[in-house]
Amino acid sequence: MKKTPLYERHLALAxxxxxxxGWAMPVQYTSVIDEHRxxxxxxxxxxxxxxxxxxxxxxxxxxxxxxxxxxxxxKQQIGEMKLSAITNEKGGIIDDVTVxxxxxxxxxxxxxxxxxxxDLAWILKAKEARGLDRAAVTDLSDTIGKVDIQxxxxxxxxxxxxEGDLAAxxxxxxxxxxxxxxxALVSRSGYTGEDGFEVYTEAGRIGEIWDLLMSIGDTxxxxxxxxxxxxxxxxxxxxxxxxxxxxxxxxxxxxxxxxITDLDKEFIGRNALKKQKEDGVRKKLVGFEIVDRxxxxxxxxxxxxxxxxxxxxxxxxxxxxGKAIGLAFVPVQHKEPGTLLEIEIRNQRAKAKVVPLPFYRxxx
Amino acid sequence: xAKPSPDDRKYTKEHEWAKxxxxxxxxxxxxxxxxxxxxxxxxxxxxxxxxxxxxxxxxVVESVKSVSDIFAPxxxxxxxxxxxxxxxxxLVNKDAFGEGWVARIRMESPAEFDGLMTAExxxxxxxxxxx
Numbered sequence: 001m002k003k004t005p006l007y008e009r010h011l012a013l014a015x016x017x018x019x020x021x022g023w024a025m026p027v028q029y030t031s032v033i034d035e036h037r038x039x040x041x042x043x044x045x046x047x048x049x050x051x052x053x054x055x056x057x058x059x060x061x062x063x064x065x066x067x068x069x070x071x072x073x074x075k076q077q078i079g080e081m082k083l084s085a086i087t088n089e090k091g092g093i094i095d096d097v098t099v100x101x102x103x104x105x106x107x108x109x110x111x112x113x114x115x116x117x118x119d120l121a122w123i124l125k126a127k128e129a130r131g132l133d134r135a136a137v138t139d140l141s142d143t144i145g146k147v148d149i150q151x152x153x154x155x156x157x158x159x160x161x162x163e164g165d166l167a168a169x170x171x172x173x174x175x176x177x178x179x180x181x182x183x184a185l186v187s188r189s190g191y192t193g194e195d196g197f198e199v200y201t202e203a204g205r206i207g208e209i210w211d212l213l214m215s216i217g218d219t220x221x222x223x224x225x226x227x228x229x230x231x232x233x234x235x236x237x238x239x240x241x242x243x244x245x246x247x248x249x250x251x252x253x254x255x256x257x258x259x260i261t262d263l264d265k266e267f268i269g270r271n272a273l274k275k276q277k278e279d280g281v282r283k284k285l286v287g288f289e290i291v292d293r294x295x296x297x298x299x300x301x302x303x304x305x306x307x308x309x310x311x312x313x314x315x316x317x318x319x320x321x322g323k324a325i326g327l328a329f330v331p332v333q334h335k336e337p338g339t340l341l342e343i344e345i346r347n348q349r350a351k352a353k354v355v356p357l358p359f360y361r362x363x364x
Numbered sequence: 365x366a367k368p369s370p371d372d373r374k375y376t377k378e379h380e381w382a383k384x385x386x387x388x389x390x391x392x393x394x395x396x397x398x399x400x401x402x403x404x405x406x407x408x409x410x411x412x413x414x415x416x417x418x419x420x421x422x423x424v425v426e427s428v429k430s431v432s433d434i435f436a437p438x439x440x441x442x443x444x445x446x447x448x449x450x451x452x453x454x455l456v457n458k459d460a461f462g463e464g465w466v467a468r469i470r471m472e473s474p475a476e477f478d479g480l481m482t483a484e485x486x487x488x489x490x491x492x493x494x495x
Contacts, residue, residue, distance in 0.1 A: 028429075033403040316428055316429075319428070324406075
């Protein structure tokens with residue numbers, strides 16, 4: 001298993017560790033609910049060094065990215081971050097990524113941990129196939145460390161060590177800055193549904209940033225949060241996880257990614273997706289709530305009229321809402337909010353209903 | 365640190381406790397077990413009247429991240445369940461040896477009960493097997 005630069009710190013905090021995407025990661029330090037609630041009310045600090053960062057630069061960088069990304073990046077400004085899918089010839093999702101424009105002809109693609117090598121290979125293959133010699137693709141993942149600080153107090157805490165006007169940084173925007181004197185990219189974004197930041201810096205120095213944030217954050221109630229809370233937070237916020245909601249046989253239109261699919265440009269899978277948009281999708285990802293007792297989990301069958309119609313892709317007990325929530329694929333005729341379904345939990349059936357996403361929205 | 369295991373009852377390797385009162389056994393999970401689970405958010409209780417066999421799953425306890433079986437410490441018939449766990453599953457965390465009890469079983473065979481671990485043996489067991 002691979003270890004992030006922050007591994008020893010997690011052990012020192014007595015975190016329960018697990019294997020995730022080939023990495024030894026903290027699941028929880030105290031409890032998932034405690035870390036979840038603390039992130040929603042104060043602030044949480046997450047080790048996300050395991051994610052991938054791929055740089056694409058040069059005069060043909062945009063052309064290469066336009067070819068592999070579902071999103072039209074032509075109008076992307078320096079400092080803007082765009083969510084996108086990387087799709088295959090059938091429009092199936094290879095990964096969902098964020099793309100930062102860091103300069104003219106300079107982009108950074110941030111990938112999930114488990115998919116980073118596949119994404120890199122795919123981008124390189126596309127570069128070869130299109131003869132885009134003036135696009136340089138470099139895997140920076142091992143040289144970049146990343147932490148997320150999320151929650152209502154994230155800005156207040158991070159502000160103390162960041163150069164530049166953090167208050168003026170808008171959501172889905174990033175700025176090149178210095179954090180405690182170290183060059184860093186600071187993005188106002190995250191995976192929790194709260195205000196917060198993703199901080200990228202040299203892998204060799206991410207530990208100093210972690211320590212500084214923990215120290216400054218202490219008086220504000222900042223607590224480290226593990227993958228357990230990361231999952232309950234993102235699910236409440238209606239955000240998807242590659243490997244659960246998405247895989248190569250799922251298209252952006254079948255999940256909640258129609259908005260990052262720009263058919264007005266050419267890209268791998270565009271024609272298949274255009275056809276699917278015209279024909280209409282047959283299955284759709286929906287959010288649901290259990291109205292009975294029980295907790296739905298990944299893989300549990302979803303029933304309508306006593307027949308299995310789909311499966312739960314992600315499910316948990318929502319600490320904020322105090323109920324069991326989840327995401328599932330259902331045939332389109334069952335996708336309307338209010339539709340009654342059943343979830344098979346072990347050998348019993350729990351009543352559930354389709355609800356709009358997100359389950360939780362922060363007060364602004 | 366887990367609360368010490370009271371010696372007014374017996375224990376299983378799977379971290380259940382069983383307290384006998386005549387022919388009926390009250391059962392639950394130990395404080396050590398609830399500490400490993402952390403926040404219990406759901407308990408699936410057995411139906412009253414259900415017949416159970418020793419070491420078979422009798423209930424399910426869920427945390428946010430995990431689903432764990434609870435096993436019957438003795439064979440017999442379920443005569444009562446702790447309804448309070450439906451609304452307040454966190455009682456299992458707060459008071460695993462008391463208010464967090466799970467079910468009462470009318471024992472089939474007192475010999476089974478006698479064969480369970482003592483508090484001291486259980487404490488040894490968890491020292492040797494921290495998980």
